[in-house]
Amino acid sequence: xxxxxxxxxxxxxxxxxxxxxxxxxxxxxxxxxxxxxxxxxxxxxxxxxxxxxxxxxxxxxxxxxxxxxxxxxxxxxxxxxxxxxxxxxxxxxxxxxxxxxxxxxxxxxxxxxxxxxxxxxxxxxxxxxxxxxxxxxxxxxxxxxxxxxxxxxxxxxxxxxxxxxxxxxxxxxxx
Numbered sequence: 001x002x003x004x005x006x007x008x009x010x011x012x013x014x015x016x017x018x019x020x021x022x023x024x025x026x027x028x029x030x031x032x033x034x035x036x037x038x039x040x041x042x043x044x045x046x047x048x049x050x051x052x053x054x055x056x057x058x059x060x061x062x063x064x065x066x067x068x069x070x071x072x073x074x075x076x077x078x079x080x081x082x083x084x085x086x087x088x089x090x091x092x093x094x095x096x097x098x099x100x101x102x103x104x105x106x107x108x109x110x111x112x113x114x115x116x117x118x119x120x121x122x123x124x125x126x127x128x129x130x131x132x133x134x135x136x137x138x139x140x141x142x143x144x145x146x147x148x149x150x151x152x153x154x155x156x157x158x159x160x161x162x163x164x165x166x167x168x169x170x171x172x173x174x175x
Contacts, residue, residue, distance in 0.1 A: 042157075049154045053163055060099070060146050061167040063092035067101055067144035068169040078105045078142045078173045088146055095148055102145045105173070111136040140173040 067088030071078045078084075084103040092099050106117040107127030118127040118138070127138035147166040155161060 045154050046159065049152045049159065052152055052154070053150065053165075056094075056148075056150050057165050057167070059092050059094060060148060060165045061169075063088040063095075063099060063101070064144045064146040064167040064169040066091040067103065067146070068142055068171045071103060071105070071142040071144065072171040072173050074174055075140060078103075078140065084142075084144060088144060092146070098148055100147045102147075104143045104145070106141055106143070107138045108141060109136055110139050113139060113141075117141075140175075141170060142173055143168060143170045 067084045070087040071080075071084045081103050085101040088101040089095070089097060089099050104119065105123070106119045107123050108117055109115060109127065109131035111131070116130065118124075118130065120126075124138060124140070131138045145166065145168045147164065149162050149164045151162045
């Protein structure tokens with residue numbers, strides 16, 4: 001008769017949860033926390049700063065479009081520079097009067113609207129004489145440029161302390 005022996009029991013030394021913290025597996029967690037503190041926080045702050053800059057840039061662009069939309073209603077509105085400035089600054093209410101708004105009314109020939117721009121007190125007369133002939137005629141345009149220098153509330157080392165933001169919008173004035 002053969003005697004049968006049971007195989008020896010293998011016990012795991014570190015099977016208890018309290019013992020897991022005593023071995024080296026906790027080092028990875030500590031390294032991860034240090035890595036997140038060193039790289040993650042500046043990355044998060046930098047992302048927030050860039051996000052604020054993008055938001056401000058969109059607001060500045062919209063203000064230029066609103067000023068242009070106000071001015072393009074008619075020649076009367078296009079000549080009302082204070083109304084253009086007020087409309088643009090009201091749209092960018094976060095910045096108010098700090099927002100620089102520069103309206104420009106000019107004429108161009110219909111056959112070459114990207115060509116010569118006629119500005120000043122005799123702009124319409126100069127454009128009319130220059131655009132004469134056939135179907136060529138002067139067209140009135142308005143261009144509104146908005147600009148401001150932004151200082152973000154969060155500053156990350158390596159990024160500038162202020163950012164100049166400029167936007168421009170052009171439209172034909174309704175006749």
